[in-house]
């Protein structure tokens with residue numbers, strides 16, 4: 436899909452990757468609606484990109500998503516491309532996760548993309564055109580210790596993307612699932628960054644990931660998994676999960692102390 440003149444809704448537009456992606460989309464000629472819960476950061480983005488639309492909203496409920504979707508359609512007069520990028524994570528031992536945080540993470544990472552896709556799909560169906568891009572994670576294919584809730588949310592998002600892609604396969608509506616490995620953004624806590632260093636976790640620059648997201652949209656990719664060896668591990672995990680259990684065991688032991696706040 437060529438981005439020029441397309442009506443684009445980008446969630447998480449004020450975040451680490453979102454702000455870079457928003458600038459690129461505008462540079463490429465998109466008519467952009469930027470959505471984010473962080474009103475202050477969103478205002479700053481709007482000041483920088485005054486021709487775009489800024490829609491502050493909390494996507495953690497179905498009602499919040501409906502309000503945001505209505506505002507986007509009003510501002511843009513329709514939609515060609517939805518990019519579900521907003522997300523939250525948690526690096527913690529599962530016994531330390533609280534029920535509210537579990538619920539919030541599933542709402543923002545999994546249900547919000549589903550609610551928004553449901554709100555925009557009829558508009559795309561009317562035009563028989565459009566693309567929905569869901570930003571997941573390598574952790575949506577490899578369940579990672581101390582990211583149990585995050586992994587669950589991204590596994591769900593990958594399944595939803597695959598099912599919806601197959602459901603609309605006979606139309607001109609396309610679904611893309613994007614799975615970055617770790618990226619250097621404010622999403623990752625200090626403890627996570629220290630654990631990443633201690634275990635040799637590969638971390639990409641957000642600018643590089645954004646370039647690949649744009650390329651995936653331009654090239655009509657169905658899905659994309661980032662990085663070596665992570666992308667290879669995604670396939671090994673499907674066929675030989677016990678091998679991945681073994682490969683990650685030592686790393687998981689190191690990660691525990693960081694996840695428990697002991698390091």
Ligand SMILES: NC(=O)c1ccc[n+]([C@@H]2O[C@H](COP(=O)([O-])OP(=O)(O)OC[C@H]3O[C@@H](n4cnc5c(N)ncnc54)[C@H](OP(=O)(O)O)[C@@H]3O)[C@@H](O)[C@H]2O)c1
Nearest residue numbers: 447449450451452472473493494495521522617618620622
């Ligand atoms: N960073 C990584 O290592 C990594 C790796 C793989 C995949 N990803 C995925 O990439 C996406 C973007 O991540 P990022 O690193 O750019 O994260 P980020 O820097 O934390 O940005 C996320 C943005 O989403 C916003 N947001 C959070 N909850 C929201 C809600 N309820 N309603 C509306 N907006 C909300 C955040 O606002 P606040 O500032 O108010 O929280 C923030 O501006 C996420 O889906 C993430 O899971 C990230």
